Amino acid sequence: MHHVVPKATYYHVSVWLAVLLALTVAAAQFDLGGWNVPLALAIAIAKATLIVLFFMHVRYGSPLLKLFAAGGFLWLLIMFAFIAADVLTRAPIGSG
Amino acid sequence: MSSSTAHLAHHFDDVEQQYDAAQLGMWLFLATEVLFFGGLFAGYALYRYWYPEAFVVGSHRLDLWLGGINTAVLLASSLTMALAVRAAQTSDSRGTANFLGWTILLGSVFLGVKAYEYHHKFEERLVPGRNFSLSEKGDKSNFPDRDGSSSTANGKLDLSPFSPGHVELFFSFYFALTGLHATHMVIGIAILVVLVVAARRGTFSADYFTPVEITGLYWHFVDIVWVFLFPLLYLIR
Amino acid sequence: MTNSPADGRNYLNADYRFRSWLLSTDHKRIAVLFMISVTMFFFVGGAAAVLFRLELMSPRGDLVIAETFNKLFTLHGVVMIFFFLIPSIPAVLGNFLLPMMIGARDLAFPRLNLASWYIFMTGGVLAVGAIVIGGADTGWTFYTPYSSTYSNTNVVVMALGAFVAGFSSILTGLNFIVTIHTMRAPGLTWFRLPLFVWAHYATSLIMVLGTPVVAITLLLVALERGLGIGIFDPKLGGDPILFQHMFWFYSHPAVYIMVLPSMGVVSEIVTCFSRNRVFGYRFIAYSSLAIAVLGFLVWGHHMFVSGQSIYAGMIFSFLSMFVAVPSAVKVFNWTATLYKGSVSLETPMLYALGFIGLFTLGGLTGLFLATTAVDVHVHDTYFVVAHFHYIMVGGAVMGYLGGVHFWWPKITGRMYPEWWGRLSAGIIFIGFNLTFFPQFILGYLGMPRRVHEYVDEFQVLNVMSSAGASILGVGYLIPLAYLIWSLRYGAKAGDNPWGAQGLEWTTQSPPTTFNFPETPVVEREAYAYDVDPATGHAAGSA
Numbered sequence: 084m085h086h087v088v089p090k091a092t093y094y095h096v097s098v099w100l101a102v103l104l105a106l107t108v109a110a111a112q113f114d115l116g117g118w119n120v121p122l123a124l125a126i127a128i129a130k131a132t133l134i135v136l137f138f139m140h141v142r143y144g145s146p147l148l149k150l151f152a153a154g155g156f157l158w159l160l161i162m163f164a165f166i167a168a169d170v171l172t173r174a175p176i177g178s179g
Numbered sequence: 180m181s182s183s184t185a186h187l188a189h190h191f192d193d194v195e196q197q198y199d200a201a202q203l204g205m206w207l208f209l210a211t212e213v214l215f216f217g218g219l220f221a222g223y224a225l226y227r228y229w230y231p232e233a234f235v236v237g238s239h240r241l242d243l244w245l246g247g248i249n250t251a252v253l254l255a256s257s258l259t260m261a262l263a264v265r266a267a268q269t270s271d272s273r274g275t276a277n278f279l280g281w282t283i284l285l286g287s288v289f290l291g292v293k294a295y296e297y298h299h300k301f302e303e304r305l306v307p308g309r310n311f312s313l314s315e316k317g318d319k320s321n322f323p324d325r326d327g328s329s330s331t332a333n334g335k336l337d338l339s340p341f342s343p344g345h346v347e348l349f350f351s352f353y354f355a356l357t358g359l360h361a362t363h364m365v366i367g368i369a370i371l372v373v374l375v376v377a378a379r380r381g382t383f384s385a386d387y388f389t390p391v392e393i394t395g396l397y398w399h400f401v402d403i404v405w406v407f408l409f410p411l412l413y414l415i416r
Numbered sequence: 417m418t419n420s421p422a423d424g425r426n427y428l429n430a431d432y433r434f435r436s437w438l439l440s441t442d443h444k445r446i447a448v449l450f451m452i453s454v455t456m457f458f459f460v461g462g463a464a465a466v467l468f469r470l471e472l473m474s475p476r477g478d479l480v481i482a483e484t485f486n487k488l489f490t491l492h493g494v495v496m497i498f499f500f501l502i503p504s505i506p507a508v509l510g511n512f513l514l515p516m517m518i519g520a521r522d523l524a525f526p527r528l529n530l531a532s533w534y535i536f537m538t539g540g541v542l543a544v545g546a547i548v549i550g551g552a553d554t555g556w557t558f559y560t561p562y563s564s565t566y567s568n569t570n571v572v573v574m575a576l577g578a579f580v581a582g583f584s585s586i587l588t589g590l591n592f593i594v595t596i597h598t599m600r601a602p603g604l605t606w607f608r609l610p611l612f613v614w615a616h617y618a619t620s621l622i623m624v625l626g627t628p629v630v631a632i633t634l635l636l637v638a639l640e641r642g643l644g645i646g647i648f649d650p651k652l653g654g655d656p657i658l659f660q661h662m663f664w665f666y667s668h669p670a671v672y673i674m675v676l677p678s679m680g681v682v683s684e685i686v687t688c689f690s691r692n693r694v695f696g697y698r699f700i701a702y703s704s705l706a707i708a709v710l711g712f713l714v715w716g717h718h719m720f721v722s723g724q725s726i727y728a729g730m731i732f733s734f735l736s737m738f739v740a741v742p743s744a745v746k747v748f749n750w751t752a753t754l755y756k757g758s759v760s761l762e763t764p765m766l767y768a769l770g771f772i773g774l775f776t777l778g779g780l781t782g783l784f785l786a787t788t789a790v791d792v793h794v795h796d797t798y799f800v801v802a803h804f805h806y807i808m809v810g811g812a813v814m815g816y817l818g819g820v821h822f823w824w825p826k827i828t829g830r831m832y833p834e835w836w837g838r839l840s841a842g843i844i845f846i847g848f849n850l851t852f853f854p855q856f857i858l859g860y861l862g863m864p865r866r867v868h869e870y871v872d873e874f875q876v877l878n879v880m881s882s883a884g885a886s887i888l889g890v891g892y893l894i895p896l897a898y899l900i901w902s903l904r905y906g907a908k909a910g911d912n913p914w915g916a917q918g919l920e921w922t923t924q925s926p927p928t929t930f931n932f933p934e935t936p937v938v939e940r941e942a943y944a945y946d947v948d949p950a951t952g953h954a955a956g957s958a
Contacts, residue, residue, distance in 0.1 A: 085198075085268060087265060087268050087269060088261070090262065090265065093258060093261050093262060093265070097254070097255075097258045100257075104250055104251060104254065107409070107410050107414065108243070108247055111243075111410065111414035119416070123411070123414060124410075126410070127406050127407045127409075127410055130403075130406045131403045131406055134399050134406070135399075135403070137261075138257050138258075138260070138395070138399045139395070139396055139399045139400075140392075144202075147203070148202065148203070148206060151206040151210065152206055152209075155209065155210030155211070155212075155213030155214060155217075156213055158210075158213075158214060158625045159213055159217040159220075159221075161712055161713065162214075162217065162218070162221055162629065162661075162662075163221055163224065165661075165713070165715075165728070165732075166221055166224075166225065166661050168725075168727065168731055169657070169661065169724040169725050169727075169728035170228065170725075171725075172725040172727035172728060173723075174725065174726075188526075189521065189930075190515075190520065190521040190522035190523075190524075190526060190599075190930075191599075196598055196599065199598050200524040200595075200598045200599070203594045203597060203598065204524065204525060204591075204594045207590045207594065207624055210624060210625065211586050211590075211624055211625075211627070211628040212628070213628075214625060214626075214628040214629050215628035215629070216632075217628075218628070218629045218632035218633060218636075218662050218665075219632060219636075221658075221661075221662065222636075222647055222658055222662070225655065225658055226647070226653070226654075226655075229653070229655075233653075307643075307644055307645045308643055308644025308645060308646075342653060344651060344652035345652065345653045347646075347652050348646075348647060348652050348653055348654060351645045351646055351647045351652075352647065354645055355636065355639065355645055355647070
């Protein structure tokens with residue numbers, strides 16, 4: 084009835100998570116200018132994706148489930164995007 | 180009489196429907212959690228964009244190794260949780276109880292480390308509110324004025340000017356984010372304890388493991404929140 | 417054909433013990449619990465309105481001092497929005513009807529449903545408690561830094577009341593979405609669903625995706641006041657506009673939570689009382705989803721003069737124009753449904769028609785407000801107050817009353833007195849317009865909102881508005897009286913007194929606890945009003 088994920092898959096994913104964690108810490112030791120934050124986020128997203136797909140079984144789920152799993156993050160992006168649209172375009176008081 | 184129908188609620192037609200409903204329901208709840216935490220992340224993003232130097236100062240006051248160990252502990256607990264679900268799926272009651280137990284243990288270690296960190300922060304007077312003060316013995320970052328224009332007052336520091344008020348903002352986010360996260364951990368552990376008791380009674384099997392699975396989803400989500408918190412709070416360099 | 421057991425048992429008399437009501441997981445009983453609760457909150461919020469409309473009859477502040485006035489409108493907003501408008505149709509009519517409309521025995525998570533009511537009541541106790549210990553004076557919008565730092569009133573308790581009530585909303589929405597996805601009867605495809613269900617699905621999406629954001633926002637205000645963990649405090653570099661972004665990210669979609677269910681009710685009523693299939697079923701269904709999605713993209717139109725960037729204001733203004741389109745689609749389609757229909761003007765239909773007219777007016781004035789250049793002048797004036805009351809009262813409340821009357825025979829097994837129903841609908845319509853139309857003019861002339869004093873020139877219009885409010889109040893009290901009266905003395909209702917289409921009308925009135933003795937199989941589309949139920953063919957054919 085339900086897909087049983089092999090233990091090996093879980094161990095495999097865990098190794099990758101550990102590698103990505105080490106990468107996270109290592110990357111923070113270098114000053115990459117404006118790229119530090121996107122890099123840290125990209126690694127975090129990679130970890131989160133592994134957890135969602137394998138530990139949370141979304142890889143083996145229905146399309147509806149995948150939609151629900153993605154939905155919250157998508158909506159969060161809307162909030163980020165429009166707040167950014169305000170904050171990034173504010174002019175200093177007294178100008179224009 | 181199959182054991183699966185013993186757990187079938189009266190308003191569902193079959194176990195399959197009940198299981199699907201439980202899964203969808205938990206994912207919807209997790210979506211609400213994404214937005215709940217997300218509001219805090221949005222605020223964090225705004226202030227980090229505006230006050231980068233203050234956030235660097237704040238982040239340096241956190242112990243990166245404790246944070247890293249905690250991250251590893253939580254990732255391990257996700258593994259044990261996934262294995263617990265798998266054990267329930269394969270009707271392995273002992274395995275289920277054992278792996279749930281490991282998850283509780285690892286989660287508790289996480290909370291223990293966090294408690295230690297909080298205590299330390301309180302002693303360092305970095306808790307926002309009346310307690311907050313940036314000065315510390317031997318610490319060069321002792322700014323008497325709060326308007327952030329004091330680089331000339333303390334030319335020894337490499338950092339560009341920042342305001343202690345902004346650093347206090349950083350710590351507001353630190354405590355709000357990790358505090359909310361820890362609250363979710365506590366609730367998660369409480370649910371896991373209930374599940375361990377049920378697992379030892381042989382409640383779960385291949386026909387009925389839904390509570391373990393959906394608790395697993397919740398647990399993994401809380402882990403994911405931390406996966407984002409760690410670099411964003413501890414690793415601003 | 418009825419489904420009634422011979423012994424006359426139904427969900428109301430299945431168990432008479434008090435605890436059988438307080439511990440019930442039957443969605444119909446929980447709906448009744450909600451109905452009683454929201455009615456109480458409605459009259460609490462209404463009482464506050466009576467007081468401040470009395471104050472506003474004269475230009476000087478003579479009835480209450482300024483701080484009290486501020487507490488009154490805060491109370492009115494918090495209670496009406498969080499404890500009446502948001503829960504009313506979903507938690508009362510949605511809870512009662514949704515499972516029945518899809519042929520199910522209950523919602524997906526009956527215990528969560530009961531928890532939702534208890535959480536709602538807890539929030540209510542906190543909010544009313546805040547009122548009793550002295551109230552809060554921030555307005556229902558809790559703007560920082562006034563709410564987080566400078567107000568000397570009971571902001572934390574009031575905010576926590578709204579925070580807790582939000583979880584009730586989230587659980588309801590979650591329950592509805594899962595139910596609609598997993599528990600539809602065989603043959604009931606998505607496009608055979610009643611539009612009431614589509615409306616509640618869209619509403620539930622908003623509840624689930626939006627409410628958590630206002631929850632964290634209010635929690636942060638409470639933390640800032642209580643523990644000093646401040647992120648909105650300007651002294652620390654905090655940004656009050658951040659609060660507004662986070663607050664309105666929910667609170668704008670929240671207005672669609674308040675109005676979408678009403679639209680669902682209107683779809684049901686208009687089809688039944690014009691004996692017609694609905695015009696453009698798919699368009700109405702899709703428009704509900706469109707409103708839900710677009711509603712999340714426009715919140716900055718509440719913030720044009722707040723200090724957000726002009727560029728962001730332009731984007732929000734532009735997008736706000738689009739959100740009017742799906743609502744307009746619905747209004748056109750309802751009108752087309754009426755066309756060449758066999759229209760009868762029973763009480764529910766009067767409310768539905770009232771909705772269509774008043775919502776349209778309110779919606780059009782929303783376009784004025786979405787136009788930045790106009791909004792700069794009328795923001796924070798009575799123009800805004802009139803706009804949203806046309807939608808919330810002329811729209812949402814009338815939809816709620818129409819729905820309560822339409823499904824009253826199903827819920828209670830009794831008919832209300834029709835003549836009194838029509839009379840109160842008329843009184844409400846007149847009272848409502850007299851109350852709120854003058855407020856458009858007042859706003860246009862420049863009277864600010866949330867003020868207890870005003871210049872003498874505004875008095876005539878204010879007196880008209882207050883007079884209208886008293887008529888409106890009477891209009892609301894009459895149904896309260898006759899609906900309660902009908903529980904004992906109303907004519908007993910049959911299964912389907914309106915001859916309406918819909919699975920809920922195939923059950924007895926009131927229904928049995930489990931709704932259907934066996935799960936129905938659906939073979940027809942919704943609103944098959946021109947189909948003869950006996951033959952399955954178009955009525956009048958051989």
